[in-house]
Structure formats: structure tokens, C-alpha cells
Amino acid sequence: AQSVTQLDSHVSVSEGTPVLLRCNYSSSYSPSLFWYVQHPNKGLQLLLKYTSAATLVKGINGFEAEFKKSETSFHLTKPSAHMSDAAEYFCVVSEGGGYNKLIFGAGTRLAVHP
Amino acid sequence: GAVVSQHPSRVICKSGTSVKIECRSLDFQATTMFWYRQFPKQSLMLMATSNEGSKATYEQGVEKDKFLINHASLTLSTLTVTSAHPEDSSFYICSASSGAGFAEAFFGQGTRLTVV
Numbered sequence: 241a242q243s244v245t246q247l248d249s250h251v252s253v254s255e256g257t258p259v260l261l262r263c264n265y266s267s268s269y270s271p272s273l274f275w276y277v278q279h280p281n282k283g284l285q286l287l288l289k290y291t292s293a294a295t296l297v298k299g300i301n302g303f304e305a306e307f308k309k310s311e312t313s314f315h316l317t318k319p320s321a322h323m324s325d326a327a328e329y330f331c332v333v334s335e336g337g338g339y340n341k342l343i344f345g346a347g348t349r350l351a352v353h354p
Numbered sequence: 355g356a357v358v359s360q361h362p363s364r365v366i367c368k369s370g371t372s373v374k375i376e377c378r379s380l381d382f383q384a385t386t387m388f389w390y391r392q393f394p395k396q397s398l399m400l401m402a403t404s405n406e407g408s409k410a411t412y413e414q415g416v417e418k419d420k421f422l423i424n425h426a427s428l429t430l431s432t433l434t435v436t437s438a439h440p441e442d443s444s445f446y447i448c449s450a451s452s453g454a455g456f457a458e459a460f461f462g463q464g465t466r467l468t469v470v
Contacts, residue, residue, distance in 0.1 A: 283461040330397065338456035344397040
């Protein structure tokens with residue numbers, strides 16, 4: 241069975257500093273991996289996805305993630321945090337291919353301070 | 355991205371009653387819809403997958419007689435929580451995909467169910 245582990249439940253950064261949200265996955269084959277963001281009282285929004293193409297994936301709002309097979313990691317980064325980035329972030333793996341049977345990590349709450 | 359609308363956003367019901375939650379794809383045809391549940395401070399757990407015109411496929415441990423899912427059209431799926439109890443209180447979120455799950459699945463804004 242596939243799974244994801246988000247290594248930090250909370251991350252706090254200052255505005256303008258880099259963001260790193262860590263995710264490790266477990267999969268018996270080449271996985272499809274995603275990062276979603278959830279703002280309060282809003283639905284989940286897809287930030288980016290990896291589907292066995294380029295290992296460095298660029299997403300929306302300046303976020304990117306690098307797929308490292310040797311480390312089974314898919315960490316999310318952003319060079320400079322903005323106040324509007326404060327939200328809950330989920331690392332997700334697809335167990336059924338595509339968007340079928342998405343397995344969500346526990347989530348990382350990102351706080352951004354002035 | 356495409357828009358998925360979930361209704362209601364919040365509902366409070368009495369124990370023993372049933373509640374229906376709607377999930378609509380507003381600008382695309384959703385061949386596949388997914389229903390998730392999110393407990394406080396926890397992650398989303400897939401409850402079931404429904405394909406238009408056929409019976410839903412439930413994940414292990416999800417009671418299909420308690421959580422009735424109907425996907426009668428390409429733009430609407432409903433989740434009915436039957437004989438609700440306080441332990442059913444949760445955040446329920448749907449997502450919809452136009453390509454049998456292989457096209458991007460767009461999420462609704464969720465429904466906060468409180469059973470009193």
C-alpha cells in the first residue's frame with residue numbers, strides 16, 4: 241500500500257523567507273504525487289503534481305517540488321513566503337492512478353509572520 | 355480551474371435524522387466523483403468513489419448503508435448520512451473528475467456536519 245508522511249505538523253516562517261514543507265512517500269512503483277493547499281473555509285486547491293515527467297515540478301503561486309526517488313521525498317518549497325501562503329498543505333499520493341484513490345498525508349499547517 | 359459546488363456548507367441536525375449533501379460540477383461533466391471525510395486536525399480519508407450511473411465503490415470500513423451515495427447525472431452526486439449520530443459529525447468534501455479519475459479532480463468547499 242502507498243502512503244505519505246509529512247514530517248512537520250506545523251511550520252512557521254517570516255514573510256519573505258523561504259518555505260520548506262517536507263514529505264516522504266512509500267510506493268512499490270513509480271507514484272503520482274501531488275501537493276494541495278487548503279485555506280480556511282475553502283476547498284482544496286491543487287498546487288502541483290508529479291507524474292513521472294520532469295523531477296522538478298513547478299506549480300502555482302511560486303511553489304515547486306522536487307521528486308527524489310533515492311530519498312523517496314517530494315518536498316515543497318517556495319523562495320519567499322507571502323502572508324497569503326498561510327494555510328494547510330497536504331502531500332498526496334495516488335493509489336489508483338491519476339486522481340483515483342488519493343491518499344493524503346496528515347497535513348502541515350504553515351504560519352507566516354510579518 | 356473548473357468549479358465544484360457543495361451544498362450546504364454547514365448543517366446541524368438532530369441525532370437519528372438523515373442529512374443529504376450535494377456535490378455539483380458547474381462547468382464540466384463529472385464521470386467520477388469522490389467523497390472524503392476529514393476529522394478535526396486530521397487528514398482527508400477517502401470514503402467512496404462513484405461513477406455516473408453505477409453503484410459507488412466504498413472504501414474498507416465505510417458503511418454503505420449509512421452513507422448513501424447517488425451519482426445519477428454527470429453533474430450531481432449526493433451523499434446522504436442516514437440515522438446520523440454525533441460520531442458522524444465531521445467535514446465532508448467531494449471532488450469531481452471528468453476523465454474517470456485520470457483528469458484533474460476538483461474539490462468542493464466542503465460541508466461541516468454537526469449532529470446534536
